[in-house]
Amino acid sequence: MHYFSSTYSEARKKFCDIAQSHDWEVESHVNPICLGPEGEDLAMDTVWIGSKDAKNVKIITSGVHGTEGYAGSAIQLNLMELGSFDNLPDDTAVLLVHAINPYGFAYNSRTNENNVDLNRNHIDWSKDLPEEHPLTEKLCNILDMNKWEESFFMPNTLNWQPLSFLFMFAKNGTRTMQDALTRGQYRFKDSLVYGGEDPEWSNQQWRGILKKYLVNAKTVEHIDIHTGLGASGDVEVIFIDTPSSSSRSSRYARVKKIWGDKVTCPGTINSESSVGTGAMNNAIEEEVEKGVVVTTVTLEIGTLKPAEVFKGMAMDNWVRSKKLPATDPMYKKAKNLAKRAFFLENDDVWKEKVLEHGRQTVEQMGLAPSRVTKPTINLNNVKNKKR
Numbered sequence: 001m002h003y004f005s006s007t008y009s010e011a012r013k014k015f016c017d018i019a020q021s022h023d024w025e026v027e028s029h030v031n032p033i034c035l036g037p038e039g040e041d042l043a044m045d046t047v048w049i050g051s052k053d054a055k056n057v058k059i060i061t062s063g064v065h066g067t068e069g070y071a072g073s074a075i076q077l078n079l080m081e082l083g084s085f086d087n088l089p090d091d092t093a094v095l096l097v098h099a100i101n102p103y104g105f106a107y108n109s110r111t112n113e114n115n116v117d118l119n120r121n122h123i124d125w126s127k128d129l130p131e132e133h134p135l136t137e138k139l140c141n142i143l144d145m146n147k148w149e150e151s152f153f154m155p156n157t158l159n160w161q162p163l164s165f166l167f168m169f170a171k172n173g174t175r176t177m178q179d180a181l182t183r184g185q186y187r188f189k190d191s192l193v194y195g196g197e198d199p200e201w202s203n204q205q206w207r208g209i210l211k212k213y214l215v216n217a218k219t220v221e222h223i224d225i226h227t228g229l230g231a232s233g234d235v236e237v238i239f240i241d242t243p244s245s246s247s248r249s250s251r252y253a254r255v256k257k258i259w260g261d262k263v264t265c266p267g268t269i270n271s272e273s274s275v276g277t278g279a280m281n282n283a284i285e286e287e288v289e290k291g292v293v294v295t296t297v298t299l300e301i302g303t304l305k306p307a308e309v310f311k312g313m314a315m316d317n318w319v320r321s322k323k324l325p326a327t328d329p330m331y332k333k334a335k336n337l338a339k340r341a342f343f344l345e346n347d348d349v350w351k352e353k354v355l356e357h358g359r360q361t362v363e364q365m366g367l368a369p370s371r372v373t374k375p376t377i378n379l380n381n382v383k384n385k386k387r
């Protein structure tokens with residue numbers, strides 16, 4: 001279980017170390033805006049494996065939602081160690097991108113240094129903003145964390161949300177509320193699921209990476225790894241309906257050909273997810289030459305019940321709105337809950353499932369592990385539960 005780290009910097013070090021031990025090219029994009037909690041650099045790191053001329057490129061990304069990077073990073077490490085990328089055909093290369101949102105990863109936040117949800121930031125900024133959900137304004141007013149009291153978050157508070165929020169839930173139903181909460185909004189910058197006001201640093205870096213590495217690509221397959229949606233340890237492979245020159249049905253057919261009929265569509269009965277705007281998956285087709293065939297999905301692995309995940313997000317948003325210093329006892333408490341919402345650090349069964357889902361989903365892209373061996377480098381020996 002040494003694939004899982006307790007901090008962003010630990011995960012970053014392991015990722016870079018193992019790539020370098022394979023002599024794979026590591027490229028670091030250091031965030032110029034902010035530093036980590038220990039004053040360390042915050043970086044988006046990439047590893048390229050295979051020929052620069054490869055026509056088929058497989059991409060695996062982690063940590064677009066900061067805290068969710070613990071699972072994504074562990075999956076990337078596990079695959080590197082199991083040799084999933086060791087015997088690539090000549091025409092195939094792999095691009096791993098670690099910590100798309102290094103600030104959120106380091107500070108246990110779903111959002112970035114500007115409280116932007118990066119998976120809502122990849123819209124076409126030259127056009128009108130996406131249509132807002134009818135409930136957004138009311139919801140964001142209720143979720144204005146500056147108005148929330150500390151007592152809401154106390155462990156013994158049964159109904160920790162304000163009554164107005166609970167009434168809204170009762171009136172509109174869980175699904176509608178989830179749709180409203182997660183669609184993405186572009187007006188309330190201190191609130192939840194805020195998409196920003198222009199392309200964020202991470203968005204620009206991610207696009208730059210795609211431009212640089214996909215020059216020779218003819219087909220691109222991509223998995224973006226997330227956690228926090230669905231029952232604990234359950235997996236969902238989600239079709240992201242990106243703006244595209246090809247028809248929706250042909251893109252959906254391509255996704256199902258790789259990942260099978262279990263692939264779900266946001267907002268439908270078979271998916272836990274709602275339709276969102278501005279997913280990072282959108283950037284790929286926008287940054288490659290016309291005619292390149294792009295197939296992209298989101299991998300979601302469940303953690304806690306929706307109310308607990310929401311509480312983690314709300315508490316993180318609360319300490320950020322109140323600008324609480326890291327020394328404040330409530331800061332630590334909030335960040336712990338925010339972390340736990342997306343990363344079940346003490347649950348070995350969950351961790352095993354995360355790795356297994358990662359391996360399976362990547363194997364379906366044609367990248368099978370070539371061995372089941374001990375780590376090639378000493379990452380950090382943590383007692384492991386036998387499978």
Ligand SMILES: [Zn+2]
Nearest residue numbers: 065068226227
């Ligand atoms: Zn996510």
